[in-house]
Amino acid sequence: MNFHKFGKSFVYATQGVLQAVKTEQNFRLHLLAAGIVSLAGIFTGLSKWEWIIVVMLIFGMFMIELVNTAIERVVDLVSPDYHLLAQQAKDIAAGACLVYAICTVIIGLIIFIPKWSVILF
Numbered sequence: 380m381n382f383h384k385f386g387k388s389f390v391y392a393t394q395g396v397l398q399a400v401k402t403e404q405n406f407r408l409h410l411l412a413a414g415i416v417s418l419a420g421i422f423t424g425l426s427k428w429e430w431i432i433v434v435m436l437i438f439g440m441f442m443i444e445l446v447n448t449a450i451e452r453v454v455d456l457v458s459p460d461y462h463l464l465a466q467q468a469k470d471i472a473a474g475a476c477l478v479y480a481i482c483t484v485i486i487g488l489i490i491f492i493p494k495w496s497v498i499l500f
């Protein structure tokens with residue numbers, strides 16, 4: 380196993396994440412949302428399995444946003460001018476983020492609402 384190559388891949392991947400944090404407002408919004416959900420989880424008191432689901436949803440959102448950003452970059456590179464396929468590629472990639480975000484909201488509500496109703500009523 381080539382540890383030097385592995386180390387370099389890790390550095391490049393970290394650079395990619397930092398690049399997305401620096402340039403993508405949506406990514407920073409997801410970071411903020413992740414912080415709020417984590418605080419809500421701490422104050423609500425989630426079980427181990429609920430935390431596992433919440434952490435998977437949060438990191439899944441980061442992952443899909445990174446893939447979306449990569450698609451946007453490639454589209455901008457190969458099609459700086461207007462093209463219907465470029466539009467569709469960007470819109471479909473954004474649609475994937477939207478679908479996943481809706482999924483996280485639904486699962487979040489399923490986890491949190493019963494706990495909040497016990498606390499409140």
Ligand SMILES: Nc1ncnc2c1ncn2[C@@H]1O[C@H](COP(=O)(O)OP(=O)(O)OP(=O)(O)O)[C@@H](O)[C@H]1O
Nearest residue numbers: 403405451458459460461462463465466469470473
């Ligand atoms: N080269 C292109 N050809 C056709 N339509 C495009 C092209 N680039 C962008 N668009 C359209 O404009 C929308 C916004 O694109 P824009 O590049 O401004 O933002 P983005 O890269 O999708 O997102 P972000 O603002 O997060 O970087 C796209 O979803 C797509 O519908």
